Every structure is written in C-alpha cells, then in structure tokens.
Amino acid sequence: MNLTLKVWRQKNRNTEGKIVDYQVKDISPEMSFLEMLDVLNEDLLRQGDEPVAFDHDCREGICGSCNLFINGRAHGPESGTTTCQLHMRKFSDGDTIVIEPWRANAFPVNKDLSVDRSAFDRIIQAGGYVSVNTGGTPDGNEIPIPKEIADRAFEAATCIGCGACVASCKNASAMLFVSAKVSQLALLPQGHVERKTRVENMVAQMDKEGFGACTNIGSCAAECPVGISLENIAILNREFLAAKATSNNLV
C-alpha cells in the first residue's frame, strides 16, 4: 500500500518543530509500524536527508522505548499494543498517518519523535524500591505470598515505563505509572516496611517533575499498552492518605 505520513520534525530541544509530509510506497501489511518507518528512513538517508529520529529497541513490546503518538492516539489505533507491535495491516492503502512525539512538559523533545523520559527514573529513585542490600536475605520460600496477591503484584509490575499514560492524559499526569510501582510494593509483604515513606516521596517527586494532577478521567488506563488498571490509582490514593495520617517521614 501507499501512504502519506505527516511526521513531527524538530531539530532539538531548543528549536521549534513542525509537521513535514512524506510519501511511502509499497508498504506490506505484514510490516510492523516501525519497519514502515525504517523504509522511510532508508529512503531519506539515501537522498542525503536526515532520517526521522525515534526511540525503539526490543520491538517486542517489553522495553518501553517506542513511543509514537499516531493519529491522535498513544501507540496508535490498536488497544493494548505498543507502537512496535502495531502492524500495517491495521491501515489501508491511501491512508494519511500523523506521527507525533509524546507531548508533556515533563517529557521534553530530544529530536523529532524522541523524548526525554528521565523524569520517570527520578520518580523511581525517590522510593520505587525495597531497601535491601545484596546478600543476607532470607530464603525465598520463607516469605510465602498468596498466589492472588502475587498475581496482582505481578500485574502492577508489568508497567514498561513507556509514558503513554502521560501522553494520553489531558493533564499529562503520571499517576498510572507511579501507582503501578506503589501498589506492586504495597501488595507484597517485602514492601510493607517502607510503604508510607515510599508513597509520599514518589508522589512528591512526581509533582516536582511537573506532571499534571490526576482528575480521574481514565484515558491513561485505556491507552496503556500492557493494561495497567485504574485500581492501582485507587490503591495509591489509599496508601497516600494512610501515609499522611500516620507519616513516618520525620519533619
């Protein structure tokens, strides 16, 4: 099939960007979306133009690198799918496809479609861990965990840190991302010791990074490629209130 692409081009963080039109031809429906972009980039490079910069790596939907805003939707038209797992069979000959980067103040553009998501790392650094050093830990089976709890913690832990939740939210809130880590560790006994300080510190860092407030619209969960549930936000809110009421943070 033949397609018209409208792609966001921006030299770097400090310059303005704009949409540029490109035509791509003979695209096979079996191709992945990123393979279609590979075709465009090879053409551009051969002509001596600059290829479109975009982030990707595993192309298996697990590393969280890919992050394109396609026709107004984070990761494109197919629900529960990362950009790299989207295939061209979801499009038709003659389509026009608009491709933009994640838009959020906390995610500045590096170049073209590549954005800086280091704010997520800093939120995890604020408390997204259990404070254990290497060595001296008890035997793995000394902490039995009910299967249901382990499964729920696992579901929360599958967040790939892609940022689609932020990109889909009109407030650019990072609540879904933060809540996934908070509830994983709140559900598991290993995380209980630090649960209060963890939620307080992570929420504080989230605010500091300039993410918006959560107003319970739910577009984050609707667009999350791995199905992180809104229930996690409810858990975060509960954890946060409980922490505020009986804080361990010594002021």
Add this chain to the structure above:
Amino acid sequence: MFPESKIPEGPLAEKWDKHKFNVKLVNPANKRKYDVIVVGTGLAGGAAAASLAELGYNVKAFTFHDSPRRAHSIAAQGGINAAKNYQNDGDSVFRLFYDTIKGGDYRAREANVYRLAQVSVNIIDQCVAQGVPFAREYGGLLANRSFGGAQVSRTFYARGQTGQQLLLGAYSALSRQIAYGKVKMYTRSEMLDLVVVDGQARGIITRNLITGEIEQHAAHAVVLATGGYGNVFYLSTNAMYCNATAAWRAHKRGAYFANPCFTQIHPTCIPVSGDYQSKLTLMSESLRNDGRVWVPKTVEMAERVRKGEIKPQDIAEDDRDYFLERKYPAFGNLVPRDVASRNAKQMCDEGRGVGSTGLAVYLDFADIIKRTGAEAVSQKYGNLFAMYEKITDEDPYKQPMRIYPAVHYTMGGLWVDYNLQTTVPGLYATGECNFSDHGANRLGASALMQGLADGYFVIPYTIGDYLASTPPKPVTTEHPAFKQAEADVRGRIGKLMSINGTRTPDDFHKHLGHLMWEYCGMARNAEGLKHAKAEIQKLRKEFWSDLKLSGTDGELNQALEKAGRVADFLELGELMVDDALDRNESCGGHFREEYATEDGEAKRNDDEYAYVAAWQYVADNQPEILNKEQLTFENVKLTQRSYK
C-alpha cells in the same frame, strides 16, 4: 604466554569459599576512595553497579539507553535457573553444574560453572527480597517449571516476563544507589573506547548520544556488562541496539576475545516473513514443555500445506512426524537448543518445512489445550500467544504456531579468568559479554542466572582483590592515554561522516548478516567459511569507501551510531569465521558439516579441541594470534552428549 585462569586449588565444591577467604579485602573506610566504571545496566551491569555502590565504592554507570531499565535483559521471557530443589525432584548444585557442563558440550571451565550453580540459590533469595513477583503456587511458595536440557524443574519465572521482572529488581537496587549519590548514572552515553594507562584499564571514552559530545571518564577499574553480539547476523532475537562495540574496542586495546564462533541458534522463533524484516521474535523455550514439534510425514503433504491447500489442524495424527519425540525419546521436545534447531533445519532441508517459505516447523498446543483447557494454557503462556497473534495474525489456540530457528545468544565473548578479569588488568567482563560459563551451548534460563551471579555475587568479591593492590590515590584523565583515545574516537567518527558514498549502514549490516547466516550459522564447512572470509574483507573495504551518512556528529544521529557499530561487526564477523575455521570439530552451537556422526549428530574431538580459543588482536587487517587455554575435566566424564 597465556595468562593464568587463576582457578583456585582444592576440591571443586570448596574452591569458591576458599577463594573468597583468600582474596584481598579493601577496608571499609577505603572503599569510598575507589572509583569503578560499570558499562551496561542490564542484569549483569545493573546488579554489579548497585552491589558495588552498596559496598561503598563510587560507581559511574553508563548505558546507551535512555534509562537503565531498558537494557536488553528486559526481553528475556522464560525464566531463571537455580538449584533450590524446592520441587524435591533430585536437583542439587552438582546436578545444575553437571547439566550446564554437559549442555555446553564440555567446552566450559568446571570451576566457573560450579560457582555459578552454587550462587544460583542466593539469586532467587535476593530477587524475592527486592519484591520481584515470581510465579507462586496456591500455597504461597515459589513455582518452577522445566526447561530444555534438564530433567528436573528448577526454572523460576514470572509468567513470560522473567527478564523484565529481574531487571526491574536490579534497576530498583540501582535507583536506590543513584538516589544515595553512590552511583552516578550516565544515560544515552555510549562507550566508544577503553583507556589503558601503563597496561591497566583506567577509563573510557564516551559519546553523549543527544549532544554528540565526546567525554573522558577515569576510574580505578572498569567493568564491562555490555551484552552479546548476536546482531552481527543482522536478524536475531536480540534488541535492535545490541552490539559488540564496547567489547570489540576493549579487544583492540588488549583484551582477548574467546570462542567467538560459539553462537546459539534458538529453535523457537517466529519465521522471517519478508525482506523488510528488522528483527526476529522469540517464542520462549518454555513453550516446548507443552507444545509438540512436528512436520508433515511426507514432502507431498508438506507441499500441499505450503500452497495453502490443507490446514495443519486437518492433517491426521498418522501423517505427522513428531520428529524430536521420535528421535530423542528420553528428552523429547525438551532436547537442548542446538539439537532442536539443527533438527528443524534438517526437516526443512528435506522439503518437509511448512509456511509459505517452507522454512518453518509446527509447535502445536492442541493436546495440552484438550487436556487442561484454554484458560490454564493462557495462565501460563497468555502473553506469548498474544504476541504471536499480533505478529502473524494467526491464533495459536486454534492452529499450531509456525517456528524456525534464529540467532539468539552468543556464548563467546571477552576472555576472563576466574575473577572475571580480562587480559587487561583492571578490566572486567560480566554477563553475556564474557565467554565464561556456557561452553559451546547455553542451556535455557541460564543467561539470567549468569548475569545476576556475576553482578550480585562474584564481581563484588573479585574486584576487591585487584583494588586492594591499587593505591587509593585519585585517578584523573590527565594521562596522555586519555587524550590519545579521545583523538582516536574523534578520528573514527570524522572518517565515518566524511565518506559520503551511497550505501546506508543498514544496507551493509544486512549484507554482513546474510553472509554470517549462510556460512557461519547453523551449519558450517571449511569451504563456505573461506568464502565468507573473503567476502567480509571485501565488504569492509566497501564500507569504508561507500558509506552514506547525513546530518552532523554534534547531535542525535542514529545512523552515525549504527555505522560505528556495523564497522565493528565487520571486524568481529571475520574473527568469528576464523574461529569456526580453526575448530575442526562439531560441538554445541558450532556444527561443522565435516564432523558429524553417522546419524548426523555433532562429533566432538576432545583430544585436539578441548580448549578455549582466546584471540589476541595485533593490528588492523592482520591475522589475530590464537592462544589456547586447555580445559581439564576432573569432576565430569567427557561423553558424547546423548539425549536419546
């Protein structure tokens, strides 16, 4: 003279404990006076950086990814081995050791592998304590499954996302040390050279991928945890950015490269569908626990399937050949990877392959679905089935998967001694980037184990031995070696940018990949290898005279990054071919057609080839020197592997 492997004296089971007692210690107050560079934040690097920082060293960690959490380890699906014997099915440290040595076709060091099996049990405890959500039984205890090459259930897993959960565990430990200020993290920062001062590794040169700035970083020791080089084949199951540059640059600064031809071809991957294909997707080996591998019994039947005249589900039981179950009744579908891959290739070579290209065999779940129901199957493999359907548009609950072997893992890598130190003092290599534990073939679920063993439990001890004999004086980038290495890096980038030819980096990479797959892939022979060597040399010349790039080097330029990596692959590829040519035997993943038993199994030659081939760089376009580390086996008897 070959550097010593430094294997401690004494009985196998006591070597590691004795060694830990004998290594020199850095006193706690002095640790903060030592800087350590860790390149790579996958399982091996993430675990090492966090653990070294916890001990008190100042760590500088580097990754070319935008976040340490995105390392390729994240993609591992199936699981991680540990000799816990929670299933009471006869597992033990010795059995894991034995399976790994045998699985590796007797080309790994006994002492290293035994240590790996020993610390495997600590890894699980560590990860559980971090909050890694492993699969559990209803009673709340940890669940296990079995994997290829083993007759016990010792694999721990987190649905089909084990690598993700283990890496997020290491990433959380690393994040904690970054918050404490003990690790300084450099993301989107690519190591382009190693700096050696007076024969010791003292730093690295990096390029900031966003700004293009070239930076010098100094430290008392450097740890490489930069992953494998499977992408030399262009198509592989590795993530797109996996590359050999860090290891190859270190090699050219003096680190020997061991067994480069030992690459693993994974039997269960989604087959290639077209020229545009950018990577191949693995379907976890765990699927072979319940999936049955087959092809039609006759070439005629296979032809009709290829033309789409009949569907696999309509082929009668009697017309199917479950070839692994037939040939290997003891292990059945769970034979090691190299055996399963070669057999699939053989079926396709016979004309019994399926799919439109004929380069595929079936992996069928109909039996298990009938036995336990679709829901139970989805519990175990749900995400893998969904991924398969997304890519192929076929539903594996209704029709068998089509699979074909693909490049997956590289057993070869930087040569290291028992301490994981390379031949450059002060330079260590961990995880997939070293050669140490898997011999000629890696067993499933053992790479994650090795990466975390190296990072959490080995390097924190062994690096102390080196640092303790290094004065705790600050190291700086003042030495002229830094300036020289930086100039070399700039020179190379300048050269790449100025060629202004016609072929893109991807174009060269595809060409190289094709050569490697055809002549140095699943089956090799001397004639093909010689041909490949000449072709690679030609291609390398062309690369340096006809490469096309655009933009500048002072900005994010992904084609330039790629070009640098392809340039290194073009050198490494030739060394792989040399190594494959030198090894006149078949073992594990290295199958030389000239050396096979009557029924087509790999034929080892222990008298002449029970050695590690450690290659030493001399100068560009000159043959490398082959150094041999003789392997001795005191605790296992070398036998022809049999899975029948």
